[in-house]
Amino acid sequence: MTKPRLRIGLIGTGFMGKAHVFGFTSAPRVFDLPCDLELHTVADITPEAAAEAARRLGFAHATANWRDIVTNPEIDLVSITAPNALHKEMSLAAIAAGKHVYCEKPLAPLAADAREMAEAAEAAGIKTQVGFNYLCNPMLGLAREMIAAGELGEIRGYRGIHCEDYMADANGPYTFRHDPAGGGALADIGSHALATAEFLCGPVSAVMGDCVTMIAERPDGKGGRRAVTVDDIGRAFLRFANGATGSIEGNWIATGRKMQHDFEVYGTKGALAFSQERFNELHYFSTADARGRQGFRRIEAAPDHAPYGLFCVAPGHQIGFNDLKAIEVAGYVNAIAGKAPEPFNFRAGLRIQTLVETIQTSSREARWIDVA
Amino acid sequence: MTKPRLRIGLIGTGFMGKAHVFGFTSAPRVFDLPCDLELHTVADITPEAAAEAARRLGFAHATANWRDIVTNPEIDLVSITAPNALHKEMSLAAIAAGKHVYCEKPLAPLAADAREMAEAAEAAGIKTQVGFNYLCNPMLGLAREMIAAGELGEIRGYRGIHCEDYMADANGPYTFRHDPAGGGALADIGSHALATAEFLCGPVSAVMGDCVTMIAERPDGKGGRRAVTVDDIGRAFLRFANGATGSIEGNWIATGRKMQHDFEVYGTKGALAFSQERFNELHYFSTADARGRQGFRRIEAAPDHAPYGLFCVAPGHQIGFNDLKAIEVAGYVNAIAGKAPEPFNFRAGLRIQTLVETIQTSSREARWIDVA
């Protein structure tokens, strides 16, 4: 019995484009997907670059015009890994053409745009996915499951961070990530900390932001300097709808940190601590352990923590960053086939943009703001 | 040649009283102090308890009336480890009698009281010390020295926490630590996070607080319940006078945490990370390390980090919590002898109370407040 084919068009061939392809080729080997995936067409800037990308990445066709992908009736799913500023136009075009859309984060620079995209997708009835692959980690799934099952009791406190140092050098040039519309550390990586916070603890109901610019100007690439107004560090106090309180920080000038996407969550019966620096581990404290024998235990990723076992039948062998993308693709393909809800759709992407903007506004206005 | 004697009166014989005695007996064995220390008189609630404490702790005399210590002309230094609410009365009496005063933290429940105490001490010209012994850790000294020497470059970001779980049990009784005047997690342990933040990065210039009560009532010890209004978690965003920004959190309901007095500090040229859970280590990242060889390095406490070498001539053997108290005593005795400035005097204790109250006010009023 043959499966339906899901024919894929990819726009953009950089780091995330490659990661998508990794997901598309790896997911079917690891998961028993309801569809076969076909790498149909890839779009890049020039015909030559596109042809080379097609060859290297395994697509049957290439184009220098992304609209060819959107309009091609043979294509079912459009992956968008182009610069952020293009996400909206591309997504709306693809949605209008009835394609499923898999768009890298952030969904759009501004929440208003993201909302338009989410509403268009919902109206069209197609399935969407935003790339928030840290959430696909089996250990984050375990954490969420433990919290939902009450293993930590009632949640009281949360601390989340996402700190890296890729903008720590003050002589690093001004980029699109510094653009006032949609730029800044909070939007770029603090968004991950927010996504994880809600993934684990449920909706945030109010925020107090603290967004600071530490490097006030950067080389403009033309021999001059350009003022930077977006945040290098974005912090927030959080109120969760479930009564818990917490904080997050996004920081792209944290010298020495490469992937400090960490959290600690404290409940009445236990606690969890996690660091993306060692993302195949989850540290768990239980007050139910015997006296004198309590302590944070280091749970290593294992087949008990689905879908780890599909990657490796032996515990402790560890999955990698790209495997998170394969898990994301599998979840999305199952959603397209109607087997499961969308793991992180445009509505979810909009939610993150809303949180980011609310925090930015809160910081600017120095007041607590309820999250709509 | 004999040294001058410093005759000590101790008020209070609980955990901190014992810790003071540990410091007084250990410091002279470890340090070459300018004075001999004599355990003169100890005060406890009853004559029997005081006599027993004198025997057990090594004091020559005992009393059930703390005023005997304050008025005894044979006593030079008064150690106050009685409940917080008594710190002010006892300190002022001792100062009035011309004694040096070594008072446990918090100096007083309210900053106004602490100010009165600091001013009285300064007017009297006696030497004071507040117990903030975490600052006496050689690794914190190393961190401060590295920052001061510019080894991290310009400081940009700071995260500090002090989280424990001794109040995590909602059935734990209401205590003086829950009293609206001076109580709460921020005052009790967040104060340590604030002290460390300023010890390392210099003065905080403005704060935004977030103090939350998570356990709204506790057993009153008489079969009923009593409302709690102080914070179980106290957070703050910080602005430092040197331009850095940061955050701290004090949390006494952090299930599983026993001594999470941690910080991370990020500069333009390096970073430090520290946890009191392993307080004989300091983790240091330097951008000057060779490419492909960079990483946080785990510096173990060693004779290179004074005064570690006075405790142990071999590196990596580790000092303990009580040794921090010995270091505190040594610093204070040197100050009394005029050999060094007071390490953490009443003025410094007042500073911490001021920060705590400013954060509490900021939280209540939901606005940024400059620190006076």
Added chain:
Amino acid sequence: MTKPRLRIGLIGTGFMGKAHVFGFTSAPRVFDLPCDLELHTVADITPEAAAEAARRLGFAHATANWRDIVTNPEIDLVSITAPNALHKEMSLAAIAAGKHVYCEKPLAPLAADAREMAEAAEAAGIKTQVGFNYLCNPMLGLAREMIAAGELGEIRGYRGIHCEDYMADANGPYTFRHDPAGGGALADIGSHALATAEFLCGPVSAVMGDCVTMIAERPDGKGGRRAVTVDDIGRAFLRFANGATGSIEGNWIATGRKMQHDFEVYGTKGALAFSQERFNELHYFSTADARGRQGFRRIEAAPDHAPYGLFCVAPGHQIGFNDLKAIEVAGYVNAIAGKAPEPFNFRAGLRIQTLVETIQTSSREARWIDVA
């Protein structure tokens, strides 16, 4: 310009069969390989199983007779992931047919068999690969490079282990891994510790073994018990040709350990420490660091450590176990294309079997034995 095609036949579809396919499909997306890889035919026990495996794994053809793969002139490379006892027969048949052979470890239960296989391969001029993918870790490559470059100075001491707990349960059944010919913890996983030791420090010249059976009998799967004579723990003292000395341990009853493939290596100028439990890190101590600033530094895998950057352009994101297999495949394909030497050929696999057997003999005879 089209590349030559390398047409692959796979024998065995279990854990390692799937891992090979993962490598074959992932490697071309990550590396710029000199050949295109084609999943031609897969062999499994029954036609149905083979057909299902072909569908799931992406092979064009299926067979229930592994000899179909060996004799098919369309196939260039035979991957052997069948039970160990069949490795020799399959490999020799494939070599005789002029195929390149990629065989899972151990190459054969006995060194004599492995020797016959290595010699046959060399005589036939085909390229071989044994699956020792832990060696493909960029951090192990970094360690080897650092040692070779003299960054640790002269190597003096080595400790290596490979400990897991998959045989810790005494009620786990007798399996082929318990067979006297080729079985035991030393052969099964101690072999990895030996491979890493020589990968880093060069040839071992003499050994003293200590192989112990701790679980003397196991369920035979038929309701009875069967005696076990192979080692549950295999230890060895080592002499290296370069003058260093060391030890290794293989242990499959190390309760709680899932992937403790660790080493520490000490030289005159520095040291390295590594754990496969966190295999994207390498800990490095340098005596050249400034006084008071020395310590083991945690180097995180980054693009500086080839080929990590081909998987991810950002540091600290981490590769997974399956990615090690992709690196192994890439190295092998390059060797087949004549671009590089074979990374770990049958001769290298024989070497490991020789070390294992020499240690077993040494243990049995309780004497040091020079390694041939």
Added chain:
Amino acid sequence: MTKPRLRIGLIGTGFMGKAHVFGFTSAPRVFDLPCDLELHTVADITPEAAAEAARRLGFAHATANWRDIVTNPEIDLVSITAPNALHKEMSLAAIAAGKHVYCEKPLAPLAADAREMAEAAEAAGIKTQVGFNYLCNPMLGLAREMIAAGELGEIRGYRGIHCEDYMADANGPYTFRHDPAGGGALADIGSHALATAEFLCGPVSAVMGDCVTMIAERPDGKGGRRAVTVDDIGRAFLRFANGATGSIEGNWIATGRKMQHDFEVYGTKGALAFSQERFNELHYFSTADARGRQGFRRIEAAPDHAPYGLFCVAPGHQIGFNDLKAIEVAGYVNAIAGKAPEPFNFRAGLRIQTLVETIQTSSREARWIDVA
């Protein structure tokens, strides 16, 4: 009611002499000892040095002749921290005079001497103590208690090390620690690894040694070089009487290691891992934990782990190296008062010397040797 006084004479005022005094002054503050301790007389090389030591360390009397201490009827207990070669003569003289003797390790360079000392002590009926203070760690006590209580099930495997780097510099001078009689890394620090192994797992029944000299000559302090024949690394395979097997390593040229006194012990139901680098922690794995929630848990030292609570009523605050000495003193004083067995008497010290020599002999003769 007054307690009996135990009047102490100390021979030697170096690092360990100071540590003894620390123990003597700290133990009574921490423990409720059955005797009062009096620092009576200290002996050093010259009258001036002794007088200065008496003043600094708190002794009432001083002497330049250690025999004054041994013969003084006012002294009850003689602490010997003089160079190893003098331990025997001093101990026998003190025993002959009916004193209790507290001797630093190693008890004597040779087991035969240690035997003579142990037998003399037993014949005289006095109480002895050898300084093996790592065993006094509450976390080692916890480990031993857990093993004895069967919490790990039947013990199968053990790995112990004691590695430092104080002899790593080949230009470090020849010292008494390099003397063929009693010198070498195995005797100096491997002895600690052996003591811990038996403390936890009971008697070792047979050994196979591997003692290697890596730095064949050292500066003789007179401008020349002197050959070194003792081991820089001493390893052993172990058989325990309880059926377990294991290994230890003593290594004083382990570059970068300051206090790597570590062990891992694996049983049928659980495992423990420990590092002296973080000696207030014990890592515990239990197979009884729920599926998917298993992992090594980090138990932090707490009042549940006696006698930690006597040092600090709060968990996680940590004790230091010198505190281990206070615990040792307390145990010894209780033994002298007949309240408890001797914690680690001369017979125990002899045992360690016997193990060391048996391993050295085994290494020299390259054969397994049963331990007498």
